[in-house]
Amino acid sequence: MALTLDRRLFLALAGAGTGAAALSACGGPDTSGASTGAAEDLDFKDVKPAASIDFWSSHPGKSQDVEKELIAKFEAANPGIKVNLVTAGSSYEEIAQKFQTAQAAKSGLPAVVVLSDVWWFRYFINGSIIPMDALIKQLGFEVADYRDSLVKDYQYDGKQWAMPYGRSTPLFYYNKDHFKAAGLPDRAPKTWAEFAEWGPKLQAATKAKYAYMYGPMAGYAGWTLQNNLWGWGSGWSNGWDVTCDSPEAIEAIQWVQDSVYKDKWAGVSSKDQSDDFAAGIASATIASTGSLVGTLKTAKFNVGVGFLPGGPKSESPVCPTGGAGLGIPAGISKEEQLAAAMFIKFVGEPENTAAFSAATGYMPNRKSADMTKVLAKTPQIQTAIDQLAVTRVQDNARVFLPGADQEIAKSISAIVTQKADVTATMGGLKKTLEGLYERDVKPKLA
Template identity: 50%
Template structure:
């Protein structure tokens, strides 16, 4: 357990605890099913929140995104001052979003559930679809949460069937990072490429510049990375992994984008990171990468060179970016008292000062409009303009494709396709054809019977 260095009241202490590995033995490639009836998820009766008193404890399942343990300790002190009657505990429920969700899935069959669970963009929908999350439309106002202060596009990411199912917390967009010294050595302008075509013209110059990098461009792999980032490349070519609930995973535009990226590798312009492309970039192994906004603080802390960042490159069909990251949801099986206590903590997290503090110290985007305009964030943007790139890039945001974020296993299937092409040199038609079959089958089995038109 991690405790604060300053004395705190007995009640209201925000503790950090490690959780057991229940459910973490599940295969990483297998996601929770959306099969109805598994956990008894049912329509929730209306609650008269005016007659509910918040519980005195809140358990939060998280993976401490952006290495935010120190931020959580600061939240410990702040929350204790204003909410002495509620004790909040952060529990390490996994090393990443997938592990949290697998643990949550296992817990749904019993009573050992959190009051708040951090769910990523590819996990929350299946739980909402099965009635395993509490709708927040009435709960948030009952706790005094100023819902209208959330960034509208980020809040809307968790809406389905006229309900709000989660709220944004650690939210990001992928951004283009580049090594300014390598750019200068290659005679390039101090900015990111406007288009993929322009980047294609720059890569041979970087390759010939003698920078000592392993490759001019570093590629990421794994869930929450390759498939998320490369939606930009597909969209820029006029394609998509799906159109609403029609799966288009092996469409000509997807295959074209896949072949195009593979050509970067075969020409020696790009290499796939064996670990994390953002960390490798910070270590000087690549001249450029696309990585999460949430990686910015770590990159700046580790890099021995000047870092630049920019919007993602565009394509013939336009310049687009996906949002990503995770938000907090409330399990439906918690009592009204527990749900109201959880929402009380959400109110605290959504206060502009706290939202700004989290963003300042992790690099994630401020999820409230007030935090963006606050004095602390304006100081951050003035001192380190790189932090504002992701916020400005919200103008280019496009809703992620259902095939990736709403179909169970969709992220894993598309990541596997990218990795087959990037790492094994598999023909794009073969790799993406397999992904199309898997995702279509998952949609027909797990989503179509439950989804509302």
């Protein structure tokens, strides 16, 4: 599959109607229905904001308390508007399902909805969200002050379809006490080869069962393992060429399997690797920056954080971005849409994004956010901010092929929990991913 297809063309083609079965399979919204017809040029000049709106959130990074605080501040500044915080699911996928159900029923829609970086364009495809540009202009959003790489994730065809909210990168977490006991330097490993040397030392010097804990494969294996694939010189794909069965990719994933079964210094979490790490079961792990504050509160030891390790081919950049933004549904009144935009603008103000970052560990979305107090209390957040400069755009096969993320997770789970043959499994994964392309993308090229 040597065709080069950029993101703009893909989305334009996808807008013509992608396969319903594949999109439903990935846990996100079904895009087989008719478009809701989001207006291209919305005029809000003579609109008054609604008196009450619903905000659907999964409380990323255990952010429910800080979300309540931000809502209280917003209502105090805007006494004519009430914001109802609704727990719409425990994950981005659950919100996607709930949002799709409300779309189909044409009722019960929120005014503000959390959209992950992987899911937002699917809402765009079926016209479920509105472009925010008219609202941004009318309300005076300072878009230029948002961190460029984060705000651009929600831009398409010259329009802004959402604004950053709980944005993150993976971080390398390590137990400083364990590292000291093992005679290791107080830092993250520069490469995975270096950590492979450290693993047995950590197990010998501590009571930890594992030197390292992989996250549950049913979660975001496709997200975090891009780090290993990039470090070994490959990826899930190169543009739209699926490369998960390349010699480099096979070597990378074989190394991952060996760390669990052959070398036995790594484990695979059944629930949450951050919790396992904080409990002292493992000396190190990779988890979202959104887990940082919670991990620091829970752990009974000194926690260190660092950049993701590199591999034998690339030491940098080997870190993806991730997380969620806030969007506005198309199927609600202009009054609700205006109130929603006012709330999104308020949440994104420098002092509020700093407060959200302080409470969760997610990135401060604004360049001008004063992080002095936050960093004085949680200096580890600076590492996450610094790592933004060496992040890399995620592989197309993971974020744009419908259903691909779940197929990746299924294959990697078989490799690291059932000791499936790496070459055969990755070869099968390639066929599956190419099948998604052939069925849901290629037919639209004509």
